[in-house]
Amino acid sequence: MKILITGGAGYIGSTAANKFLDNGHDVTIIDSLITGSKLNIPKKSTFIKSDIGDIKKLKKHINHKYDVVLHFAALIDNQESVTQEKKYLKNNFLNSKKFINYCIKIGIKNFIFSSSAAIYASSSEKMNENSLITPSAPYGKSKLKLENFLIKLSKNINYVILRYFNVAGVEKKMRSGFRINKNKSLFNNLCKSYIKKSLFYIYGKKYDTIDGTAIRDYIYVSDLVDVHYFFSQILKKKKIRTIINCGYGKGYSVLSVINKFNNLLNKKIKYKFVNKRSNDIGYSVADTKKLNYIYKFKNNKNKMSIMINTSIDWYKKKNK
Secondary structure, three states: OEEEEEOOOOHHHHHHHHHHHHOOOEEEEEEOOOOOOHHHOOOOOEEEEOOOOOHHHHHHHOOOOOOEEEEOOOOOOHHHHHHOHHHHHHHHHHHHHHHHHHHHHOOOOEEEEEEEHHHEOOOOOOEOOOOOEOOOOHHHHHHHHHHHHHHHOOOOOEEEEEEEOEEEOOOOOOOOOOOOOOOOOHHHHHHHHHHHOOOEEEEOOOOOOOOOOOEEEEEEHHHHHHHHHHHHHHHHHOOOEEEEEEOOOOEEEHHHHHHHHHHHOOOOOOEEEEOOOOOOOOEEOEOOHHHHHHOOOOOOOOHHHHHHHHHHHHHHHHOO
């Protein structure tokens, strides 16, 4: 297959690029390198340094049909989006809209879009694909806008919208990792605290959860990429238009993740509680019945340990 990946210099996009290259497919990457790193880009891929909204530039490089577009390119800081709403609307929705329209114009019809659980309303229950949708921040709103745009185009395209919960870990070959700008993920920050022996801050301790800290559903990045690969093969063969939650359906509190880190490491991560951040919710766990009906993950045991160990191994390698 000929695969076009936006945001292929980022954490998930570069992991996906390696997966497709490993299986003999032709991969072209578009990335502005605003948040991604050139070091993440696989050597066997074709790289185009460009913003996805710069259609004039893209016309010089992309003028033929690809089998599937994997659209990862986006700004992803939920808190930053609150103070820079216009920036997130332009980058995540308006520029994406321009890019997708251009793809359709040159004959590309198959899209996989990396959406987010951030589109859902706050809830104490697991979220399925039909749960109430009320994004709490502009980041989630920008993702929802593009979802709706793709759905409106459904007569002309095929799409798989993947709503990610929290992605963690590093592929076992250690080719891609957290080498991106402004990475504020829990696992990235825990690794940083471990390596630099710095204090880790927990935002909020009065959530209505088992230990008062926020609960999230974490999915191993390689499993998530395998889901993309699986649906790419389906899109190549038949029409499909669907929305899928991507998680394991199991929630971990911030404290339980820290305790798991500490149990696996020789050194302990010290932490301090601070005030919760605006727009943070207490509970976000996927109902994965739809995904599990279509796709079965392999080696389901010890996924949290795999996510932690690969993250630490990558950080140790990076900081040698």
